[in-house]
Amino acid sequence: MSASWLLSHYTHPVVIVLMMGGLYIVFTSGNLIKRMIGLAIFQTSAAFLFIALGKVGGGTAPITIEATSEAGQALGQRLPPGYAAQFGVEGVVYSNPLPHALILTAIVVGVSTLAVGLAIAVRIREAYGAVEAGEIERLDAEAGRAE
Amino acid sequence: MAEAIHWTGGTLALLGALLTVAGAAGALRFPDVYTRIHAASLTDTGGATLMMLGLGLLAGLSLVTLKLALAWLFIMLTSPTAAHALANAAHGSGLRPQIGLWRIVPAQAEDGDQTDDGDGA
Amino acid sequence: MTGIAPPLDANTLLGFGLLTMLVATVAAIALSRRTMTAILLMSVYSAASTMWLLLMDAPDVAFTEAVVGAGVSTVVLLGAVLLTRGERVAKAGRWRVAAAAAVTLVLGGLLVYAAIDLPALGDPASPANAHVGRLYLEAAGRDTGADNVVTAVLASYRGFDTLGEASVIFAAGVGVALMLGFGTRATQDDPRRSRVRGLDALPESDHHVVLRVAAKLLIPVITLCAFYVLFHGETGAGGGFQAGVVAAVAIILHALVFGLADTMVAVRPGAARALAALGVLAYCGLGVASIVNGGMFLDHDFLLPPAFQTRLQTWLESAGISGGAHDWGQHLGMLAVESAVFITVAGTMVTVFYGFAGRLRDAVPEPGA
Numbered sequence: 001m002s003a004s005w006l007l008s009h010y011t012h013p014v015v016i017v018l019m020m021g022g023l024y025i026v027f028t029s030g031n032l033i034k035r036m037i038g039l040a041i042f043q044t045s046a047a048f049l050f051i052a053l054g055k056v057g058g059g060t061a062p063i064t065i066e067a068t069s070e071a072g073q074a075l076g077q078r079l080p081p082g083y084a085a086q087f088g089v090e091g092v093v094y095s096n097p098l099p100h101a102l103i104l105t106a107i108v109v110g111v112s113t114l115a116v117g118l119a120i121a122v123r124i125r126e127a128y129g130a131v132e133a134g135e136i137e138r139l140d141a142e143a144g145r146a147e
Numbered sequence: 148m149a150e151a152i153h154w155t156g157g158t159l160a161l162l163g164a165l166l167t168v169a170g171a172a173g174a175l176r177f178p179d180v181y182t183r184i185h186a187a188s189l190t191d192t193g194g195a196t197l198m199m200l201g202l203g204l205l206a207g208l209s210l211v212t213l214k215l216a217l218a219w220l221f222i223m224l225t226s227p228t229a230a231h232a233l234a235n236a237a238h239g240s241g242l243r244p245q246i247g248l249w250r251i252v253p254a255q256a257e258d259g260d261q262t263d264d265g266d267g268a
Numbered sequence: 269m270t271g272i273a274p275p276l277d278a279n280t281l282l283g284f285g286l287l288t289m290l291v292a293t294v295a296a297i298a299l300s301r302r303t304m305t306a307i308l309l310m311s312v313y314s315a316a317s318t319m320w321l322l323l324m325d326a327p328d329v330a331f332t333e334a335v336v337g338a339g340v341s342t343v344v345l346l347g348a349v350l351l352t353r354g355e356r357v358a359k360a361g362r363w364r365v366a367a368a369a370a371v372t373l374v375l376g377g378l379l380v381y382a383a384i385d386l387p388a389l390g391d392p393a394s395p396a397n398a399h400v401g402r403l404y405l406e407a408a409g410r411d412t413g414a415d416n417v418v419t420a421v422l423a424s425y426r427g428f429d430t431l432g433e434a435s436v437i438f439a440a441g442v443g444v445a446l447m448l449g450f451g452t453r454a455t456q457d458d459p460r461r462s463r464v465r466g467l468d469a470l471p472e473s474d475h476h477v478v479l480r481v482a483a484k485l486l487i488p489v490i491t492l493c494a495f496y497v498l499f500h501g502e503t504g505a506g507g508g509f510q511a512g513v514v515a516a517v518a519i520i521l522h523a524l525v526f527g528l529a530d531t532m533v534a535v536r537p538g539a540a541r542a543l544a545a546l547g548v549l550a551y552c553g554l555g556v557a558s559i560v561n562g563g564m565f566l567d568h569d570f571l572l573p574p575a576f577q578t579r580l581q582t583w584l585e586s587a588g589i590s591g592g593a594h595d596w597g598q599h600l601g602m603l604a605v606e607s608a609v610f611i612t613v614a615g616t617m618v619t620v621f622y623g624f625a626g627r628l629r630d631a632v633p634e635p636g637a
Contacts (some may be wrong), residue, residue, distance in 0.1 A: 007276065008388035013380045014287045015536065020376040021294035028360040033303050033348055037310050040341065041294055044317060044333070051324050056397055057390025061325045062417040067487035087392035089405045096401035096416070097408075101421040104332050105433035108509045108613060111336045111344070112440030115620045118348035118537055119447040122608060125352040130348035221489075228482040235476070 067091030170173030170246030188230030347624030441616030512613025548613030568601025
């Protein structure tokens with residue numbers, strides 16, 4: 001667990017902490033809306049893990065630029081010799097585009113499912129008059145006993 | 148000359164960041180909703196202006212500076228409007244400014260969630 | 269492990285700072301007592317994560333997270349909390365907190381233990397970055413002619429994936445519309461509103477002058493920005509998803525400032541739903557068009573009829589324009605895919621907003637101002 005190992009691996013534990021934070025919010029909050037927020041945090045932090053795995057050191061965003069242009073040269077100056085030739089495409093090093101494409105859609109899908117979950121919460125409130133999970137269970141049990 | 152512009156740009160950007168931090172401190176320390184809105188929005192807009200000015204000086208006369216200018220215009224349009232909307236909403240829901248040591252009782256306290264000094268969290 | 273370990277420079281420190289901010293925000297959400305606080309902190313979380321994503325060389329994703337997380341997500345959450353008003357978040361019992369903490373700690377520990385084997389941050393030779401990712405970077409220019417490799421992957425290489433995502437988004441929109449209604453209640457007669465179309469007819473007009481003027485200046489600009497982002501998805505950061513959400517944000521801004529009834533006259537709920545459905549249909553039709561012209565489903569190389577392609581090729585050669593006819597099918601196909609996604613996402617976001625906002629009108633009496 002040397003310092004340089006920590007420096008090169010710090011994102012993964014932090015993102016897992018975020019994920020667990022979201023899960024904790026889902027477990028401990030009775031309020032349905034706050035639970036949805038916890039779920040949203042969980043989803044986005046899983047997305048961040050993907051993006052962090054796709055980052056390439058010394059790289060740029062996966063939008064093709066010319067190695068001879070100003071931006072390409074500024075990037076190339078900071079790399080050790082031979083790095084761009086080995087890991088780059090035509091002299092420029094890019095980050096991995098595949099996780100970006102997957103996560104982009106995942107984020108929009110995440111907000112859509114958040115909307116569905118919140119719509120369910122709203123209907124529950126209208127039907128039961130409460131949005132706390134404990135309260136809803138109690139009302140359900142009462143209704144069950146009354147039948 | 149180029150050196151001076153470079154240093155000026157960097158200093159302005161740093162000043163803008165410090166102003167934004169000051170605004171954050173103000174938003175935490177001020178006693179009342181309206182003063183907090185004033186602190187947050189004013190310093191936010193001013194800090195962004197200084198930062199963009201600094202970054203524009205650093206970037207020189209190029210496309211980046213034009214984009215920064217357009218972004219600045221957008222911020223000048225939206226940030227004060229957002230603060231206005233916030234203050235409007237606060238006024239509309241019954242909060243009144245805290246003046247001196249006396250507090251004016253809100254005319255209507257229709258929202259049960261609102262505590263006295265607007266301190267929600 | 270080969271590659272560069274991130275040097276301890278400003279970028280890395282900024283990354284530390286942003287991740288710390290994210291963790292602190294999540295902790296604050298967990299400890300918050302009111303739902304409104306949690307929602308606003310969620311917006312802060314999205315904003316901070318946008319900056320962190322930019323640091324991770326992902327401008328497309330950062331753009332999406334900014335518009336979706338700090339924009340639409342917050343609006344939808346606020347709509348939901350306004351519809352479920354009067355609820356305080358009850359503090360969870362001690363046993364529940366202890367059990368939740370234990371479970372998350374154990375699970376987190378297991379995940380961190382598993383994550384030790386993951387490659388270092390920025391490792392260019394990791395299995396993820398060295399094989400398929402590298403292949404897409406090398407081949408995207410050749411195969412599709414697009415500069416933005418993410419758009420090429422989204423719209424061309426993994427187009428079938430994106431079709432599935434668009435369908436999920438549409439299904440979610442339909443789900444919300446079925447549960448919360450189509451928002452038509454908002455267009456029914458409101459006795460408080462004067463039928464006269466004049467600005468001084470509304471008693472609350474004095475309060476909202478600034479908002480109305482600013483909105484009138486901003487809404488056309490935002491819509492223009494949405495179309496810009498859509499059409500420049502191939503050459504820069506952007507694409508259909510971001511553009512759709514930005515267009516929906518323009519409509520939501522109009523509704524927030526001018527009232528839901530006026531917005532529903534401009535953008536009818538039925539039209540929004542129809543657009544969402546049309547997007548998915550057009551996307552599938554695109555795939556079928558490729559089959560008709562002799563290729564596989566969603567193979568953009570076969571989008572244009574072969575006779576047209578050969579004529580285009582000869583015309584291009586005679587005119588001396590470089591870049592063969594091969595690229596045109598891809599360009600057209602990618603633009604069509606992005607446009608289909610654009611109208612689906614925009615239609616769905618508007619439908620979702622109408623669902624929440626339309627229900628609000630009946631559920632909660634409007635405040636005085």
